[in-house]
Amino acid sequence: KKNIIIDCDPGHDDVMAILLALANQDKFNILGVTTVAGNQTLERVTLNLRKLYTYLGISTPAASGAAKPIIRELTTGKEVHGETGLDGWDFPEPTFQLDSTNAMTFMYEKIMNLEDKVILVPTGPLTNIGLLFSAFPEIKEKVEAISLMGGSIYSGNYTPNAEFNIYVDPEAAKIVFNSGIPIIMSGLEVTHKAAITDEEIEKLRAMDGRISKMCGELLHFYTRYHRREGYSSYPLHDVCSIMYLLHPEIFEYKDLQVYIDTSDGPSRGKTFADLREWVKYERPNARVLLNIDRERFIDILFEGFKKLDEI
Numbered sequence: 001k002k003n004i005i006i007d008c009d010p011g012h013d014d015v016m017a018i019l020l021a022l023a024n025q026d027k028f029n030i031l032g033v034t035t036v037a038g039n040q041t042l043e044r045v046t047l048n049l050r051k052l053y054t055y056l057g058i059s060t061p062a063a064s065g066a067a068k069p070i071i072r073e074l075t076t077g078k079e080v081h082g083e084t085g086l087d088g089w090d091f092p093e094p095t096f097q098l099d100s101t102n103a104m105t106f107m108y109e110k111i112m113n114l115e116d117k118v119i120l121v122p123t124g125p126l127t128n129i130g131l132l133f134s135a136f137p138e139i140k141e142k143v144e145a146i147s148l149m150g151g152s153i154y155s156g157n158y159t160p161n162a163e164f165n166i167y168v169d170p171e172a173a174k175i176v177f178n179s180g181i182p183i184i185m186s187g188l189e190v191t192h193k194a195a196i197t198d199e200e201i202e203k204l205r206a207m208d209g210r211i212s213k214m215c216g217e218l219l220h221f222y223t224r225y226h227r228r229e230g231y232s233s234y235p236l237h238d239v240c241s242i243m244y245l246l247h248p249e250i251f252e253y254k255d256l257q258v259y260i261d262t263s264d265g266p267s268r269g270k271t272f273a274d275l276r277e278w279v280k281y282e283r284p285n286a287r288v289l290l291n292i293d294r295e296r297f298i299d300i301l302f303e304g305f306k307k308l309d310e311i
Ligand code: BDR
Pocket: 011, 012, 013, 014, 039, 077, 080, 123, 124, 149, 157, 163, 164, 165, 237, 238
């Protein structure tokens, strides 16, 4: 089993990523889930996680982390995810209780208490992990890989050059990309191909299972922003970072050297990749996912939802 910690800002696609991990606990030992400010304020995304857990009736440990980026002011993604950060489904009042420690201490303890190495799966801004590596550099020895959603090689989404998660906290991203730990980067090149269609969302909405239906309704809300922006199918960004750990064979990738732009100019938060074929790096820092078998992706995701429906 792979030991994982999901660090997220739920967020519609974050929730789908968490659900995919929960549906595959025969392959994952989920040490915990931590939250970070991004799609909405820390308070709201943490409340969303608690609501989700209460709805699912689960007790996987969870903790909340950084309320703002290391240096920058917080930018949220409320245009996409709504006022609550997870609009589209009426969750019951949350009763799930968080761990009393901060995400950084929580991660430190979970990782250090385990003999085996851990894989981190960040699907929001990289603030918590940047802080963790700065405060406890020795922890890096125990991190096998980081499968993250963030960045893009060609074009951004939040700005022409930058993808949202990296744009929000480029300083944290720089710490992570320079950590020496192998990174699997699910950037926009692959996540825009990991898109769900209206027909597929309607299929979920029409289902009886309480998880599939909830996902259908959440995704129905998620289409609003994208439709306004001219999309006709909807990228399930964060799901890619869990999916790669389960089914690497459905992806195509290139191992590249990736740099983070922390400047204040128009490239703030850009993930620059060195695409010069003749430059051979001894050890590229990131496996950049570029393509995906979309049909398989959707089938595996829906199977996961169905599995959770039956619990
Ligand atoms: C990323 O930003 C958020 O809106 C999503 O949850 C995803 O992590 C995509 O740019």
